[in-house]
């Protein structure tokens with residue numbers, strides 16, 4: 210009787226439509242949030258293993274949160290709306306460089322925008338990415354699948370080029386590398402220690418994940434999924450492909466833009482265009498495929514897997530006394546991720562999230578097989 | 580949105596008139612100079628051998644295909660061309676010959692998707708899923724649950740439709756169309772591939788929809804028994820040409836119809 214909904218009667222549709230209608234899921238969610246918001250900072254303050262030093266927070270948790278946000282963004286577009294994109298890196302870059310321009314002040318001819326606060330710059334970075342996302346989404350009204358993927362790939366290379374070549378974006382620094390304000394000031398508080406940065410990311414990512422979850426289970430989310438599954442039937446029901454696809458591009462790019470700005474400002478601190486190249490796009494895409502297309506939870510699972518796998522492969526053999534070189538580790542990562550993606554695409558296109566869902570279904574019926 | 584709303588049509592008056600419509604794909608003539616009408620409140624069957632142009636006719640009616648010639652008058656408004664979503668706004672819903680459900684979504688979400696046009700809350704409220712957006716979700720959920728009860732598919736609401744057997748998929752698809760509260764419902768072979776019991780259930784639903792909600796129905800069906808039982812009037816197509824039009828009894832005895840079904844060369 211560990212995981213059952215028996216005896217949990219819902220007395221209204223509003224309850225039935227709650228984000229997690231089953232009590233055990235709700236408990237799991239609150240526990241996770243409590244660990245993330247309270248336990249982790251406490252462990253860090255008292256420097257308890259495994260939070261001794263800053264490694265875990267700085268090198269794993271912060272990138273995990275930010276990349277999970279980017280994965281949610283791509284999942285909205287690819288998982289929910291069915292539009293394959295290889296341009297995630299570009300949209301992250303647009304978020305990052307726009308935020309950089311806003312935070313350092315913009316002047317274009319007669320238009321002068323004074324330097325803006327960090328948080329507002331990051332959000333505006335998201336809006337810039339959304340705007341560009343809509344433009345690059347327009348081809349999706351005519352082309353599909355692989356052809357669209359090629360169009361987004363073009364966006365990726367175009368923006369790689371743009372941010373390297375057009376010095377205005379980098380405020381004419383000689384190296385082409387730019388730095389975020391130091392210290393980062395959020396609402397008057399300087400955020401310097403890794404645990405503080407972690408909390409900033411956690412708050413942003415939690416809030417955005419909730420908003421994304423709301424969208425995908427509402428009317429617009431149904432329009433995205435309908436367009437993904439049967440665009441013709443959707444259109445004949447009055448769902449306009451123009452609105453469904455472009456709104457998915459906008460929301461998705463907004464998320465990726467904010468993630469890019471966080472990645473640049475909070476995680477990297479100083480960066481160059483290489484941080485957002487095609488490798489980044491593929492990394493996010495792999496997270497989404499492995500975690501589960503069309504699942505917010507899956508975006509987190511996928512991000513965790515892709516980030517943790519290389520670390521495990523690096524640490525576990527060492528701990529066991531098996532010598533392993535860095536090259537072998539990266540080769541192994543390629544092999545495992547590649548094989549896993551092939552296997553998932555064939556057997557379970559909905560990734561870890563669906564495997565988890567199936568496990569829960571089994572648990573609900575346990576000990577009966579059906 | 581330009582919704583072709585037009586005047587209210589009284590029961591028995593012409594709801595939709597098709598006038599000398601011709602449609603061809605390259606060299607293939609799918610429909611040649613066909614005219615007929617559908618009256619408010621009736622069940623109008625469209626029958627004919629394979630490839631007669633029945634599905635194409637439905638596609639013309641709801642704006643998916645644009646005929647090269649002819650006019651269509653729906654609720655008093657005449658047009659030769661309209662976009663599919665405009666037809667949806669105007670109150671035309673349909674099901675498909677080869678089920679076209681949203682495979683990755685649950686039965687409930689499929690039917691909820693049918694209410695898209697009726698949901699007005701903007702993205703801001705949907706993001707928060709609070710206030711007006713939540714109220715709207717709940718309101719439409721009530722309507723959808725009524726449809727679910729009506730079609731007796733309570734047990735499968737949470738099942739992704741891709742996993743449902745064919746007969747139930749057809750039922751969910753009918754539910755999705757009903758969720759639009761259409762004025763004209765186009766059913767393309769709703770009973771194809773069903774066993775006898777499922778056919779009887781589906782016939783019952785079609786009659787009930789027509790009775791209770793007064794929905795006008797255009798029905799394509801190959802099973803003659805079903806057609807004779809359900810429909811008020813029948814139009815018969817063969818090779819894109821209308822060969823008969825009238826009550827089931829009249830059509831059944833028509834020599835051209837008998838020939839078409841027996842495959843007599845013409």
Ligand SMILES: Nc1ncnc2c1ncn2[C@@H]1O[C@H](COP(=O)(O)OP(=O)(O)OP(=O)(O)O)[C@@H](O)[C@H]1O
Nearest residue numbers: 604607608609628629630631632633634635636676
């Ligand atoms: N999109 C299309 N492109 C080319 N030809 C088409 C298209 N749709 C239909 N046709 C042709 O138009 C003719 C009529 O097809 P339609 O599907 O309307 O027949 P039907 O009466 O629905 O047949 P069935 O009983 O097999 O469903 C056929 O010859 C078909 O090949």
Ligand SMILES: [Mg+2]
Nearest residue numbers: 633634635676
């Ligand atoms: Mg057909």
